Amino acid sequence: GGKKGGGKHAAPQVLLELRGHDGQALPLEDLSNCQAFSQAHKLLVFAGGDARQDSPLERLRILHDVPTVRSLRVLEAPPIVGMPILPLVSLDRCQPGDCEWTWLRLAPEQSLGEAAAATMEIPVGKDWTYTPSEADVGCGLKVVCVPLSPSPQGPVRGIPMEVQVGKERERKELKKKRHPNLSPLATLQNPMHPVLSQRRSELHTPSPGSIRFATYNVLLDAFCDSDFALRHLYGYLQPEFAAKYYRLQMVVAEVLSMHVDIACLQEVDEGGFRDFLVPHLALGGLQGVYANKMTESRWGQAVFFSKRWHLEAEVAVDLTTVWQQHDDIQAAAAVDATLAQNLSVSGTVAQLVLLRSSQQTMGHEPRRICVANVHLFSHPLAPHIRLIQTALVTREIRAFTSRHGLVPGRDVGVLFAGDFNAEPSSGAVEFLSTGSASKDHAEFAEGRAFADIDHCSKAAREELWHAVMLADDVRGARGLFVRVDGAQGNGFVDVDRFVDAAREQMLADAALEQDKKQDMQAALEEVPPPPGSLSYSEYYRWLVQLKAKQPLVFSTILHSLTAFASTAATTEAAPSVRCAAVEAYTAMDLSHDLDLQSPSGYFHQDPENGQQRSVEMPCTYFAGDPPRAETLDHVFFTVGYFSNARLSFQPLNMEALKAEQGLPSPAVPSDHLAVVVDLELAIQPHSHHRHEAE
Incomplete structure (x- = not known):
């Protein structure tokens, strides 16, 4: 007025x-x-x-019901050439496909956060998604969303919202998390490993009647980007390449390049699953289901499957409690309180997913597959927990399929896969391959040492990370025991006397440096073997304590003791470790009739002598300081329901892995490598001999 x-x-x-x-x-x-x-x-x-x-x-x-952008989020990491960017948008009164999208390429100065008024913005895309090209390298990217909704008078335009890929907030987070050299705004060249790129480029979409199946531990962000991990496990990895969304882009690219029908993923962050993996893998026609571990932490496992398959049912089996429903395992836990505790605190979940094929896409009558996605208990000193968990999953597969009126091998095929945290020679792999585990299995005796370890404390686990028995140590321990026990032994050895005899030779060994001899002598004095005849379990517990106290000289001591045993033995070594059945486990009947087999042929019978033999499998894990190569990820399938199972391509060989220095790397986003298998569906599925009684 x-x-x-x-x-x-x-x-x-x-x-x-x-x-x-x-x-x-x-x-x-x-x-x-x-x-x-x-x-x-x-x-x-x-x-x-x-x-x-x-x-x-x-x-x-006057506009009514104006469409609105409530929020717009994009990738919080550097964009990578060839990897699609999908904004997460929340809208009122319209859908993402109704909106007007504009992608802009920003000059390098602006992408580094030093914008000038004259900076040019070049339009490069008009779709909801955008895949960066070589022309974007070094430049920033911005997306503008204009919400639109139809009306009789024409489209109603809401207020636009724009956001730059890699926000300033994320730049601050990167610096805070020791990533000072990584600009979250500038587009990067595609760093995927050239060998993997070449092999995957040769893969084609599976033909009708065949399935491509993969298992892949994608490495949880909390395990990769922590101070402990970057200091002790992945010291070779530049911190910027440990960033969550940098690695998730690479994971999506890897999974989509495999052209899989079904993929089992482990160490999946719940937020990353919901906000990144689901929308980005959907671009390649994959949908997924998630199962959280039985802990307060929000991470677990996920199964993704293509449009050739439909979800019929899923269940997350709580392996921390389900053992209480099985009388034999409950009886064992009643005798051994540490077994009950270890089963209960493992946090392990088994994700069971029932899928049905489309007749039009698979070329057969509709078929069903029960996928068992596992990530078994990881502590190196707990092989017995992994073995029992594996047995529990086979029982739960039977129960799950039975509830749906299905018989494995006849009505439904089983794909049992995941990160076993166990080598091909392990009890878990042997159990799946042969259908049973003996009551006196060496892993039950070895697991008794787990009671001596404070495994509940995270700080204690990290402190002992380099001082626990690894797969090579276990093989060495078993090899030494069978040599000392001998072919005529009874499963008990006088370790104290043997070590005294070997010590003289070790001290006289001219090949050993004097400092090394003194360190070995000091180690054996600090952790002497118990006197008297020891069972395998008692002997193994001593070695566990020796490794925990003296990790730097442990391997040398074990090697020297084995060399002495080889020269001093008067009889042949025992064919395998003799260990009396641990009392608590004698009641357990660990067996299954699922007729499972690995594409690698673990524990196949040798046609010449009928003996079980294990077949070499490519390395699937390469990490640590220094990096160690292990085969921890496995795939098993139902014999008769599937045929012609084979690895789709070989993972990186040792030469290529050593060139990376260790995993993860800028070119490989996880410390594991994916195992990808091609299988064919049998025209007439048939039950193997174990099902004949049915």
Whole structure:
């Protein structure tokens, strides 16, 4: 308003008129403001006077139910050439496909956060998703979303929202997390390993009647980006390449390049699954289901499957409690309190997913597959827990399929896969391959040493990370025991006397440096073997304690003792470790009748002598300081329901792995390598001999 008295600066009078969709003026005297504006479609503004005589100064359109962008999020990491970016958008009154999208390439100066007014923004895309090209390298990217919704008068445009890929907040987080050299705004070259790229480029979509199946531990962000991990496990990895969304882009690219029908993933962050893996893998036609571990931490496992398969059922089996429903395992735990505790605190979940094929896409009558996705208990000193968990999963597969009226091998095939945290020679792999585990299995005796380890404390686990028995140590321990026990032994050895005899030779060994001899002597004095005859379990517990106290000289001591045993032995070594059955486990009947086999042929019978033999499998894990190569990830399938199972391609060989220094790396996002298998569905599935009784 103007000054009092209507001076020369008084505001001009105007007249407002609201008109409905028929163009007629609304009776404002009969309506409240809310009612009037909800019915109006135009607002006319007139100069003072009669609205019917004057032309309006303004004709303003009144929009109803205007579409709105509530939030817009994009990748919080550097974009990578060839890897699609899918904004996560929350909208009111419209869908992402209705919106107008614009992708802009920013000059390098702006992508580094030093924008100048004259910086150019070049349009490079008009779709919801955008895949960076070589032309984007070194430049930033911005996306603009204009929400649109249809109306009789034409599309209604809401207020645009824009966001730059790799936000300033993320830049601060990267610096805070020891990533000072990584700009979260500039597009990067595609760093995928050239060998993997070449091999995967040769893969084609599976033909009708065949299945491509993969298992892949994608490495949880909390395990990769922590101070402990970067200091002790992945010291060779530049911190910027440990960033969560850098690695998730690489994981998506790897999974999509495999052209899989079904993929089992482990160490999946729940938020990363929901916000990144699901929408980005959907671009390649994959949908997924998630199962959280039985802990408060929000991470677990996921199964993704292509459009050739439909989800019929899923269940997350709580392996920390389900053992209580099995009388034999419950009886064992009642005798051994540490077994009960270890089973209960493992946090392990088994994800069971029942899938049905489409007849049109698979070329057969509809077929069903039960996928068992596992990530077994990881502590190196707990092989017995992994063996029992494996047995529990086979029982739960039977129960799960039975609830749906299905018999494995006849009505449904089983794909049992995941990160076993166990080598091919392990009890878990042997159990799946042969169908049983003996009551006196060496891993039960070895597991008794787990009671001596404070495994519940995270700090204690990290402190002992380099001081636990690894697969090579276990093989060495077993090899030494069978040599000392001998072919005529009884499963008990006088370790104290043997070590005393070997010590003299070790101290006289000219090949050993004097400092090394002194360190070995000091180690054996600090952790001497118990006197008297020891069972394998007692002997193994001593070695566990020796490794924990003296990890730097342990391997040398074990090697020297084995060399002495080889020269001093008067009889042949025992064919295998003799160990009396641990009392607590004698009640357990660990067996299954699922007729499972690995594409690698673990524990196949040798046609010449009928003996079980294990077949070499490529390395699937390469990490640590220094990195160690292990085969921890496995795939098993139902014999008769599937045929011609084979590895789709070989993972990186040792030469290529050593060139990477260790995993993960800029080119490989996890410390594991994916195992990818091609299988064919049998035309007429048949039950193997173990099902004949049915």
